[in-house]
Amino acid sequence: MKKKLVVLTGAGMSAESGLSTFRDSGGLWENYKVQEVASVEGWYKNPELVQNFYNMRRAELQKHDPNRGHYLLKELESIFDISIITQNVDNFHERAQSTRILHLHGELTKVRSETNESLIYETFQDVHMGDLAEDGGQLRPHIVWFGEMVPEMEKAIEITQNADIFLIIGSSLQVYPAASLLDFVPVTSKIFVIDPKPVETNLRHDIIFIQKGASEGLEYFKDHYLS
CATH class of the missing domain: 3.40.50.1220 (TPP-binding domain)
Structure with a gap:
């Protein structure tokens, strides 16, 4: 055994x-403040900025290999x-x-409904404000941000x-x-x-x-x- x-x-x-990661970055991730793009507060303050940030990260991921x-x-x-x-x-x-x-x-290649965290979809494409899950909730990155369980x-x-x-x-x-x-x-x-x-x-x-x-x-x- x-x-x-x-x-x-x-x-x-x-x-x-x-x-690119935000480890050892002094609170910055690709020149973004971590709190702006990796926190619940950042999402509520500027969701479009957060969506675009993870769209870039998703695109970057496809250019790198294990x-x-x-x-x-x-x-x-x-x-x-x-x-x-x-x-x-x-x-x-x-x-x-x-x-x-x-x-x-969480996972960079997945998004989920903002109103139902069990509605998860796999994607390698860009996601924008106005793109909705089947329950009508806004799609957001399937990422556990600071301030979330x-x-x-x-x-x-x-x-x-x-x-x-x-x-x-x-x-x-x-x-x-x-x-x-x-x-x-x-x-x-x-x-x-x-x-x-x-x-x-x-x-x-x-x-x-x-x-x-x-x-x-x-x-x-x-x-x-x-x-």
Whole structure:
């Protein structure tokens, strides 16, 4: 029976693919203030600006591809029973054909009704004000913005509680509630963190840090901890 490997991926996972993120951006994302384009307040203040911003991000996503790290996670399915919990809104894990992926913060390639969050549609096209869902609600990005609940958090906790190994890739562990998943890793489970920058956490003292980028770090993880 395969061990359960639960992987939490953050912005650093997709950095090698060249996709712009707001991590380490000093509160800016592509020269936009994060609060303007990634908050409930921003949406109510200027929904057209927000729509256009995510239209640009969706178009940009199609110009980039999964990196070696994404494909390495797929390869690890031959060794582990893997579940991926991602803070990223891109579709690189899907395109690398990983089997089980849970998006905590929504998905860039989906939109939903403003009045019914269960009415979700997949799209790679631009979405404009006046484009409506079948219930008549305005279509908005299927993104969890600052100020909104994280609907998949309970499912993420349940997955984490069953981990034999918990692997964190490219997450600064500063964004909550995702960072709190560490609280739910069984005390008997091993925890690894792959990130080129030092990651500060006081939640566990037995964490193994691999201070490398996503792809290089995963290669190191395979070579040194799976042999």
